[in-house]
Amino acid sequence: MQYPVNEVFETIQGEGVNTGLPAIFVRLQGCPVGCPWCDTRQTWEQKPENEVAPKQVIQTDGSIGRWAWFDARSLLQSFSDGAFSAKHVVLTGGEPCLFDLVELTNVLNHAGYTTQIETSGTFEVKCSDSTWVTVSPKIGMKGGLAVKSQALKRANEIKHPVATSTHIEQLDALLEGVDLTGKVVCLQPISQKSHATALAIKVCIARNWRLSVQTHKYLQID
Numbered sequence: 001m002q003y004p005v006n007e008v009f010e011t012i013q014g015e016g017v018n019t020g021l022p023a024i025f026v027r028l029q030g031c032p033v034g035c036p037w038c039d040t041r042q043t044w045e046q047k048p049e050n051e052v053a054p055k056q057v058i059q060t061d062g063s064i065g066r067w068a069w070f071d072a073r074s075l076l077q078s079f080s081d082g083a084f085s086a087k088h089v090v091l092t093g094g095e096p097c098l099f100d101l102v103e104l105t106n107v108l109n110h111a112g113y114t115t116q117i118e119t120s121g122t123f124e125v126k127c128s129d130s131t132w133v134t135v136s137p138k139i140g141m142k143g144g145l146a147v148k149s150q151a152l153k154r155a156n157e158i159k160h161p162v163a164t165s166t167h168i169e170q171l172d173a174l175l176e177g178v179d180l181t182g183k184v185v186c187l188q189p190i191s192q193k194s195h196a197t198a199l200a201i202k203v204c205i206a207r208n209w210r211l212s213v214q215t216h217k218y219l220q221i222d
């Protein structure tokens with residue numbers, strides 16, 4: 001199976017439970033969810049005119065919407081070509097769960113990589129059993145997509161973007177009846193806004209949830 005890839009780069013995982021872990025990020029192209037504050041708007045559309053050669057998306061500027069086709073084997077090869085040393089691969093996007101990630105995550109796991117998916121939860125999550133799944137629920141966004149119960153059930157981590165108390169209320173409604181045993185709930189302030197961060201800190205302390213700040217933005221790394 002082939003996947004449209006916007007960028008492949010090595011950095012430190014900046015968000016969630018695995019914050020601080022060196023990781024190879026694979027950003028897939030395409031997302032119909034439409035969050036107004038999205039960090040990666042350049043990944044929303046897979047425009048035919050923006051297709052480039054695979055080497056043009058390895059450790060280069062992904063901020064324009066270019067993308068290249070990779071399959072699991074050519075992606076692994078690009079990790080050696082890029083001389084990456086991280087042993088953790090984060091599949092993000094765009095919305096990576098637009099694609100069936102079973103083969104890709106299995107190939108990566110067999111090659112010795114641990115895997116993680118960053119997803120909005122609006123599509124079924126298809127991946128290897130050992131993949132760490134981070135669902136960042138998107139509620140009431142422009143694309144009109146709902147969070148799938150399969151995605152919430154599969155999630156190892158629920159990392160909710162927050163700016164206002166409405167976002168907390170929406171999360172509470174979404175999680176009603178969801179068994180959270182073994183799952184970590186994090187709140188992630190939207191765009192490092194001070195009121196969002198203060199709210200996230202307050203609610204995390206009250207609920208004994210985790211705070212996830214986008215540490216890479218504070219560090220000014222990718």
Ligand SMILES: C[S@@+](CC[C@H](N)C(=O)[O-])C[C@H]1O[C@@H](n2cnc3c(N)ncnc32)[C@H](O)[C@@H]1O
Pocket residue numbers: 031037038039040092093094095096118119120121135136159161188189190191192214
């Ligand atoms: C760019 S998204 C890509 C993966 C997937 N579409 C998703 O939303 O989870 C990766 C992560 O960044 C978060 N994110 C995007 N823009 C953000 C922003 N401005 N502030 C805080 N978090 C943001 C998302 O909620 C998600 O957890």
Ligand SMILES: Nc1nc2[nH]cc(C(=O)O)c2c(=O)[nH]1
Pocket residue numbers: 011012013014015025039040092093118216221222
């Ligand atoms: N350093 C770093 N950590 C991240 N964690 C999740 C990211 C994403 O865009 O999915 C991201 C990212 O873009 N950079």
Ligand code: SF4
Pocket residue numbers: 031032033034035038039040041043093094095120138
């Ligand atoms: S779901 Fe993720 S990639 Fe898509 S618009 Fe929202 S934050 Fe951006």
Ligand SMILES: [Mg+2]
Pocket residue numbers: 039040
């Ligand atoms: Mg990001």
